[in-house]
Amino acid sequence: MAIGERVRFRTTKFCFELTGLLPLKNGEFSNVQDAYENLRQHELQTNSRYASSKVTKDFGKIGLETAKKVFWEDPSEVLHGRINFSGTPFVILGRKIxxxxxxxxxxxxxxLQKDLERRDEDHRYTKGKKFLMQDSKKIGCPARCVFREICRFPTFTIDKDTPKSQRRKIAEELLSKIRSGENVISERVVIAHLASIEDHTCHTLGEITPEPIDPRLAQKIAEMCQSGVSNLDAMRTLLNSYVKDICRPLPHPSNKRFYPSDKCISNHMYRAKSGGKKEDQQAVVDLVSKHTTYCRYFSYASGIC
Known part of the structure; x- marks a missing residue:
């Protein structure tokens, strides 16, 4: 067994031990929200994280009138979430990667462009940039999850032996009805393709994977700070209770996304408190500028310079 294969095997075994569950499989969902929730559960079970890289405009809210072509099956270049021939025509509405x-x-x-512009500056006496051994966590992992929103038309279902000429005629008739706004029985679904653990290369999954804090926890910290919570231990106790309410099943304690370090919690608490200070400072600045304008007007009106 090669070294890379051993690493992937240990990673897979570790992720299964984290939750005791297998990763969620690919599937179809009736709406985008269910597909997002499935992706979130997949991230929890595999201790991974994904970020949107490419998306169709207004994904999840696209109307049928934007359809350009009717398909009976996906072309060969489609690799993720491929739809094979089932006899039911469909149109592709959008995609999110x-x-x-x-x-x-x-x-x-x-x-690189910013670095070149910085080097071409005339003033060389400014403070130099801090040297970083690795300025980005990006290492080219090919793992990818894909959402595809399609719309099927079950009333136009055909047999597998239907000739291509008749398929083309049915597709043109269906497309003309869609564009004219006629009432056509349709079924909108979101097809979700989830990356497997073996798709992750160049890095391992598990407790050594850095994880930013979940946005819901960051919002909870801000709310607790506004309520008057200032003790770190009390904040951690409240966060652990909050994680039990929002996560089923519970993530592993090594998951920094839901069990952040003391430093991470302190930083978010400081950010929540300093945000309020900035608002107060801005209010003071506005009040001072208002009184300054009034005093200037009064001095000019009374002839005092």
């Missing part, structure tokens, strides 16, 4: 958090660095060219 999620890359692994350690995937391709899509901002590399922008960063």
């Amino acid at each position: 999620f890359d692994c958090q350690f995937g391709k660095n899509r901002k590399e060219k922008r960063k």
